[in-house]
Amino acid sequence: MIYTVTFNPSLDYILRLDHFTAGEINRVNYEQVLGGGKGINVSIVLKNLGHDSTALGFVAGFTGDEIKRQLGEFGVQNDFVQLEQGFSRINVKVKADKETEINGQGPDICEAKQEELFAKLDKLTAGDTLVLAGSIPKTLPDDIYQRIMAKLKDKDIRMVVDAEKNLLLNVLQYRPFLIKPNNHELGDMFGVKLTSHEEIINHAKKLQAKGAQNVLVSMAGDGAILLTADGISYKCPAPKGTLVNSVGAGDSMVAGFITGFMESGGDFERAFHMGVATGSASAFSENLATRPEVEELLKSIA
Template sequence: MIHTLTLNTAIDMNIFCDPLQPAAVNRTRQTEYCPNGKGVNVSLVLHHYQQPTHVMGIFGGFTGRYIVEELRKQHINVTPAWVAEPTRINIFINDGSDEYKLVNPGARIDDEGKEQILHHLQCVAPGDYLVISGSLPPGIESRFYSEILVLCQQKGCEVILDISHPVLRQLLEWRPLLIKPNDDELKEIFGLDVSSPRRVREAMQTLHQLGARNVLLTLGAQGLYFSNGAQLWFCSAPKIELVSSACAGDAALVHSSAIGLTQTIFPCPGAGQRHRR
């Protein structure tokens, strides 16, 4: 079973409009709402590919109920930790040429919310996977990640990390199965430059030395790299019309962890591997 944990869930409000004008009434052409939060996104993509998945996370108010109800309508198993404050709403505006992202910090979480999460995590079992993905909401400190990793290690559950918090460097000591940084996160958290294939290879080696067993590096429109410590693969990104960038990295994470990234890409010649299809 692939469990996902989203500590800072959200509703995505996607707005499509003409180019924005200041000090004017900007009318929209279309508005869409969807459940969000990086772990929630992972489960949605897993479900799309008919992979069994279980959503765990923190939800509150009418917005939290909306997310849980929408997931259950799709027959996705959800175990919510309920809190008093409403779950946040994030806004993505596409004006035909540019995308604007307005991301809220999220509801403040008290000790009861954290205790609910630790209680729900008791369900993980040997052979399971837990994808911890997304940001920390107000009220939860970074040491909570370590509590979760201790529990998973005791239960024999493999952990996949997709977090942008500086504590990621310390968490590599737990030897997670996979981490999924992007280029900005590598620079900010580890001080690593990935501006060329050679530097990507060097960065991957550093991450493996720090404890990461597998690394998926996403570069947006430039594609992605995957390393298992022995080989390095590269996959280019197709040129498409941007509707929304939300969930793109989460979809890549699903392919690497559940569907088999090495079946769809080929070793990177610039990283010292033979180019083959």
């Protein structure tokens, strides 16, 4: 079974308008409210690609109820820890001349509720896949990723981690199966700006030296690079298309990689191509990638 964890889910209020002017009334020409968060996006795309998963994490209030309702409409199972106080955050995504995001904080999560999540994770068994993705709210300890991976390290669970800087660097000692930084995040980890494929591969190798098994680096419109545990590197340019919505593209790449890996019986090149096609399909659509969209893009890759 595949499980995803989203520590700080959200309702994303997505707005489009021709121009945005601060300090004035602005009228939108498109709006949509979508349940979001990196792990949730992974679960939705997995379902779109034909694979079940269970979404874990924390939800609260009326916004948490809407997140669960939307997941139900997608056919995604969830087993969230329900918080009694506060509400799941609302993130505002303004798409005009420039993209502007205003992200909420999220509810307080007490230690007792954290233990509820650990109890759910304790039920995972050998052969399961666990995706840990995204930021953590300020009321969770900074080492929450490490604590989870330490508890599960002897269970033969395939661990996938998609998080920024220290959240990612601090779990490499537990040898995650796959990590997915983007090229900017990879550079930030080492305090450098990466300008070539060679530099990206060299720094991905540094993450492997710290414990990561396979490193998938997304590069937006420039495609992606995969460095496998046995030292093979794959490069793939992004398929041609019109960028519509970049939100969730990286999460879609993770879902596509997992799908390709499972369906091919562990073929990394197939998994890589499926990941690139799925990330691009989401970027070229108002919504997250569907199977037909991914299959069409795969024709131009594989």
